[in-house]
Amino acid sequence: MSANKYEEIAQAAIRLFQQKGYHATSVQDIADEVGLQKGSLYHYISSKEELLMKIAHQSISGFNRRLEKIIDMEVNHREKLFMAVQTHITVVAANMQMTTVLLREAFSLAEPHATIIQELTDRYLDLWTRIIDEGIAAGEFKPGNSRLKALAILGACNWLYRWYETDGPLSADEISKVFADIFLDGVAYHKPGGSIPPS
Amino acid sequence: MSANKYEEIAQAAIRLFQQKGYHATSVQDIADEVGLQKGSLYHYISSKEELLMKIAHQSISGFNRRLEKIIDMEVNHREKLFMAVQTHITVVAANMQMTTVLLREAFSLAEPHATIIQELTDRYLDLWTRIIDEGIAAGEFKPGNSRLKALAILGACNWLYRWYETDGPLSADEISKVFADIFLDGVAYHKPGGSIPPS
Amino acid sequence: MSANKYEEIAQAAIRLFQQKGYHATSVQDIADEVGLQKGSLYHYISSKEELLMKIAHQSISGFNRRLEKIIDMEVNHREKLFMAVQTHITVVAANMQMTTVLLREAFSLAEPHATIIQELTDRYLDLWTRIIDEGIAAGEFKPGNSRLKALAILGACNWLYRWYETDGPLSADEISKVFADIFLDGVAYHKPGGSIPPS
């Protein structure tokens, strides 16, 4: 079983699942896309769902791996949050289709796949929460419900899959700067002498 | 055709579309839920998709209507953004199932429905953008790409449908406060004398 | 769901399963036979296997029911064994197709169906064994492994499904007489003064 062909099939699946959705994509569609008979696909995959699973797994694993690396870096916490945002947004922008499949279609996974993806997704949220927590502990971030804050930031960043245009005018870097600025300092001007860290 | 029965069907559809997804919900499922035969449903609905459309339309229209009211209020812009956030989150929390159908399932709509929902969604983003724009114009918010900022805030707020638990420990109000605080002032402490509005 | 139509489908299934075998009969074949679309069959049946199960169940249940009645009769044990043989053979002959499905195709049943049919089949053997046992206890039959004897008799009688011809020259009654005679007294002449019951 040539790994090339499998990769080709997976790429076709990513494209189609993104365009039409998992349920609306038939195995026939995928076969057509790679120029095989429907039945021939099954030399490479064991089921349509397995394909979805592989895609989702690869996607969320990538996010986790990258964030873990960032967490291990020795930079201040503003910087770390910025890098996390930037990396996430860069990955989403560079892998719009795959990310869309992860965020929109993984819901169609049955057990035991659903749970596996859910756990990896939970882990990803944990990592973001840790970034906030460590920023608070270091006195760089304001105290508060760190998980909730992580959800706000992660939600905003994930939402990109719904509106980002690969050929649009905004680069991932530009978006990252604006987003990180909001998360760190907000959209409003601050009242002078306002929220200064206690010393 | 009793409007009551239609409403009952729509509620069943909302519940089922949320639980199993639009594609995985069969017309039979809906019929079972309301105690009718599959064929009888078609006295009330013209198609399964129409049901999805109605739900999505009602949902996004509600968001728009509420946000328009807020925009028309005469309060300062920090306050207005807070209210927008609070209202959105309250609505999501109070209508988790319907919001989930809007945000997760409306993608399955075919034309012309897809475009109609897309336009209402675009309009909703426009309203958020206007709130930011007006805050900037009033000197309360920092200048910048307002649409991008609106997308960040809206994304964070929409994402609630993925994690909010109706019977969980967090109230919509608590979440709103944390979220609005992040959007307005960020998670970080500010460097003293930092981003002060130019005078 | 008209019971008539179901019965018609079941009859078609019996005919086809007998002619071609369960696996070689497609749902399409059955649908063709009753003049429905393949999909329409599923208004009446829940699966192809359910059809096989129903047939097998009805068949073995009939055998059990009839044998239980005979066991309860008050006749001597030679007579009782004769009636059991006659009844079994008559039923096989009158329901060749259904019996063939039971004896040849029930093997294709998956769990939990396989076990259910197996238990009913075991029960049938138990009933035959009881007939032998009671004949022995009454001093009419020679002692010995009654279950083994039941298996010999039942095997001979079941085997009918392999060779009996509905339009052939032999009636069920003629066969019954020959078979019962063999089981009771054997094919050989007895050595004079031979196996006489102890007094």
Added chain:
Amino acid sequence: MSANKYEEIAQAAIRLFQQKGYHATSVQDIADEVGLQKGSLYHYISSKEELLMKIAHQSISGFNRRLEKIIDMEVNHREKLFMAVQTHITVVAANMQMTTVLLREAFSLAEPHATIIQELTDRYLDLWTRIIDEGIAAGEFKPGNSRLKALAILGACNWLYRWYETDGPLSADEISKVFADIFLDGVAYHKPGGSIPPS
């Protein structure tokens, strides 16, 4: 093409056909069992059905060959019938899997194979019938429909494939004794002075 490998494949097929049935056994299953790829099997066999045919043919031929030898022996006819029963049962018991394939699966054979096996099977019945006939002619067996009697005896003996357990408590010899006793003298005690051969 090594005959060894072919034999290995045939053995695997016997095992699988017996366990799962002919239709439920895939060529892949057989290939797995012998550690070849599916495609490689076709260096040894020309089709799945050919495999079934070979097995069935070998099995029924063995039965015929053995019975012919017995028929040629010079012993009295009670003895001859006993040996026929004993031999048949011993072969079934010693080759349960192969016999099961013959008796349960050969039905799946298409033409011309089906007819060939049928003829060999008919021939086997003829041999049994001859044993009865010759016993009658010799005055050892009671007159009557010899073919029918052969069918009774053969049916009982064939049925073993449905219940015999290789590791069970009953040896082929014990079964043979009980079976032959039934066929020769029946299960019942005889009325004194009863069926004595006319002199």
Added chain:
DNA sequence: AATGAATGAGCCTTCATTCAT
């Protein structure tokens, strides 16, 4: 001798929708 990619027909089942009653 062995592989493994590919075929193409066929399998059982589901389903949204229609319509006569």
Added chain:
DNA sequence: GATGAATGAAGGCTCATTCAT
């Protein structure tokens, strides 16, 4: 208004067999 029988297209998947390498 309600039924339930019927449709017909499509769905995911299996499989015996072929063949170039």
